[in-house]
Amino acid sequence: MKRLLWIAWMLVPALGVAQPLRVGSKQFTESVILAELARGEARRAGIEVEHRRELGGTAILWSALQHGAIDAYPEYTGTLTQELLKDIAPDAGIDALRARLAPMGIGITDSLGFDDNYAIGMREQRAEQLGIRRIGDLAAHPELRLGFSNEFMDRGDGWPGLRQRYGLPSTQVKGLDHALSYRALASGAVDATDLYSTDAEIAYYHLRVLQDDRHYFPRYQAVFLYRLALERQSPAFVTALKRLVGQIDEPAMRRMNAQAKLEGQREADIAARFLDLPVDGHEDGFWQRLLHRTGEHVSLAAASLALAVLFAIPLGIVAARWRRLGQLVIGLTGILQTVPSLAMFVFMIPLFGIGAWPALAALFLYSLLPIVRNTHAGLLDIPLELRESAAALGLPWRTRLTRVELPLATRSILAGIKTASVINVGTATLAALIGAGGYGQPILTGIRLNDVGLILEGAVPAAVLAMLVQWLFEGIERWLTPRGLRMTARE
Amino acid sequence: MVESMAMSSPQPDQPPRRAADFALREVTKHYNGVSALEQVSLSFAAGSTTALIGGSGAGKSTVLRLLLGLDWPDAGTVSAWGEPLQRDHLLALRQRVGYVIQEGGLFPHLTTLGNLALQPRYLGWPAERIRQRAHELAELARLPLDALARYPAELSGGQRQRVALMRGLMADPDALLLDEPLGALDPIVRHELQDELKRIFCELGKTVIVVTHDLAEAAWFADRLVLLREGRVVQDGRYEDLRDRPADAFVHAFIHAQRALPGGAA
Secondary structure, X not given: OHHHHHHHHHHHHHHHOOOOEEEEEEOOHHHHHXXXXXXXXXXXXXXXXXXXXXXXXXHHHHHHHHOOOOOEEEEEHHHHHHHHOOOOOOXXXXXXXXXXXXXXXXXXXXXXXXXXXXXXXXXXXXXXXXXXXXXHHHHHOOOOOXXXXXXXXXXXXXXXXXXXHHOOOOOOEEEXXXXXXXXXXXXXXXXXXXXXXXXXXXXXXXXXXXXXXXXOOOOOEEEEEEXXXXXXXXXXXXXXXXXXXXXXXXXXXXXXXXXXXXXXXXXXXHXXXXXXXXXXXXXXXXXXXXXXXXXXXXXXXXXXXHHHHHHHHHHHHHHHHOHHHHHHHHHHHHHHHHOOHHHHHHHXXXXXXXXXXXXXXXXXXXXXXXXXXXXHHHHHOOOHHHHHHHHHOOOOHHHHHHHHHHHHHHXXXXXXXXXXXXXXXXXXXXXXXXXXXXXXXXXXXXXXXXXXXXXXXXXXXXXHHHHHHHHHHHHHHHHHOOHHHOOOOOO | XXXXXXXXXXXXXXXXXXXXXXXXEEEEXXXXXXXXXXXXXXXXXXXOEEEEEOOOOOOHHHHHHHHHOOOXXXXXXXXXXXXXXXXXXXXXXXXXXXXXXXXXXXXXXXXXXXXXXXXXHHOOOOHHHHHHHHHHHHHHOOOOHHHHHOOHHHOOHHHHHHHHHHHHHOOOOXXXXXXXXXXXXXXXXXXXXXXXXXXXXXXXXXXXXXXXXXXXXXXXXXXXXXXXXXXXXXXXXXXXXXXXXXXXXXXXXXXXXXXXXXXXXX
């Protein structure tokens, strides 16, 4: 127990003190590369920047930026108008966005030079053959077979609107799974499909992106969002960010995406090459990575568990002593358990920023219920005659609790701690979504790059750790359960 | 020798000892609307041995629970040593009263010695004194010494009951309340322990109240029998009084409920 507390204590300086600038990225390749580009430009200006990579989605980054847990991250204008800011015209330009964001303390760069829009793509060869360059050209070819992702088929701003805007007569339209649409297109099973305009596959499958000449799709211009306070605190960094403005066109971005996704190059190297910076070839070996992640994962799970034990056992005792209060305590911890982990992480950002702290807090809250409930149940399950025998000896409540009731509830309490720890090891893989690292990191990257080997690099150790924890606790249980409780009464 | 042991080392910080006397005055107690005692008045003189008898649900155990403050009366007063029970003084009261229940109520996570040591350790006795007292009581209760290191699960039913009695006697209480102390034992062990309990009661000279549903056992232990029925005292007297002058038909029936053995050798 003491050791676990030490680990928790040692996490403090690692998280709180040194404060280099932090750039965040979402869990898809383009976002990671853009963040690396920002880091590269900053490095050129002599500014050390930390990259909090692959955070769990727009909500987390947006919240983290607002609360100063990160200083900048790449975003798209379409996401701002469609999702993040409800009260702005869907076609608002960057100037309008800048005016809207400034009061929130958020700055926005001009476009980096490309849009990542919904688009319609065809095989280059086929398009050339039919002379199709723009979406409008499809109207002349009703015989073409169109295959769209199911989401695109259903959305109001997807196929139904597109068909109306361009007056497309096509009749041969079917829904596909997005993962299959590129292969369907490449094999000639369909002639055109929906895609994102910077997808790596566009170059790989030699596709042509048709021009949206009637501006049907909302624009998703790539920009950087940053904390406006940096314009005073670190103007050189803002200048470095702005140096990327207009530098990356669609083919360049597509090429870089392909280098990461299809060729398996490291995002940092891709960014360095693009910026003509020296490539830092150093990469940790497998065992080094594993050790590092194991450290992150175990300390996260162990520290949160230790904290939970510290709070949950007293809570369980209180709940068992005062029934009314007990119902309340168990109800509340039960509600905590139902909060989805991603939502829990988002709630934690205003309090703890991103990284290990909010993950620790979330895991702590998740660990409470099994321990509180089992402590409570273990104490209440003690036969009445034993509780009364202790009372009849004239022992005060505290002595009864420590000498009789807690030892008798040991098994139940340990079972609760064991449940909490196994849940913790599993849930800690999600902590990578909030920048806490651990085994979840290679899983996230592996999913993003569709790299099964990388996924296993996180999933296998996580499973092994869960088994080790289970096994460890069985040992502890055997060791801590009073000997007299392990015997069955003789007749 | 046993006498001197029983009187040994009173607590320096406690008032001078005297055998306990208890009284219930007009006590009524209900559990969830079900009556356990109705307007019962009883007193137990210092140094006396009394048996509470009656069928199950007659309210016998409730009397003991009220005397220990494990339950509180709905009406009436309970007093010990002439003083009404007060919640703030319960610990001191319980430390001076031994309580033994059916099956013993031993703590399964502690050895015999651990069970015995719980109360005296809280009272601040040094380990050596606890060990010494445990050995004295093992002799009194005829418990083999090697049973002191065993867990309750490793003891026989009779041994468990002996340990429960020893635990009740550890701090040399002024009174002993026993609730069906032999209820769970087989007839031979039970018979043997009846003899020993009687001997112990005689030797110690404490105020003893024993609850039993067994008339012969009650008559064996105590001069005074109190017969309860549905929460009321039906008759209070010597065995001969109950037998020869039963207060009503129920007492008569209760006395004669003992089955005569075939051949008349009751």
